[in-house]
Amino acid sequence: MIHTRLVPGDRVRLTVAPKGFGSENMSALRMFTPAATRQDLVDYIVGVVQKAGSNPCPPVVIGVGIGGDFEKCALLAKEALCRPLSRRNPNPDYAALEQELLEKINALDIGPQGFGGQTTALGVNIETYATHIAGLPVAVNVGCHVTRHATKEL
Known part of the structure; x- marks a missing residue:
């Protein structure tokens, strides 16, 4: 896919x-309604990882997109996978949510390659965008343990 x-x-x-x-x-x-709570989003995101189990070759990196429309939300989640794991979301509320999600995902005990353990995810990155008042799209893009990317400016 090529995006410009x-x-x-x-x-x-x-x-x-x-x-x-x-x-x-x-x-x-998932397209949530604006009535969704923070806990609804946490439960959904953690549930996606739990359902995935060992299939994505954990430990995983989780990219989350919140906002935009159906298309933009998915792209945000994919872009989130490209942010270094050492760099938290600049918004303190989303940075705290990233940490909470990481802790809850690692508590699932899926572990490396699904053999159990406390390292199911290496990181969770959230990217956000403005959205219509009637919706709250949330995308979860799962990246396997070899999530890789490179950027070059010409």
Whole structure:
């Protein structure tokens, strides 16, 4: 898939993120209503990982997209996989949610390759976007333990 975005200036930034379908098949998107609570989102995201079990070759990296529309939300989740795990979301509320999700996912005891243990996920990254007041799309893009990407500016 190739996505483009116009930006000011005379440079182009390319990001390549090769991804296998073992983890891609475990990804999911749900259109919540605005009545959904924070806990509803936590339960959904953790549930996606729990349902995936050992299929995406854990330990996994979880990219979460919140907002936009159906299409934008999925792209946000994929872009979240490209953020370094050492860099939290700049919004303190979302950074706290990333940490909470990581702890709950690691408590599932799926572990590396599904053999059990406390390292089911290496990280959870959340990206957000404005959305229509009538909806709250949430996408979960699962990345396997070899989640990889590279960026080059030309």
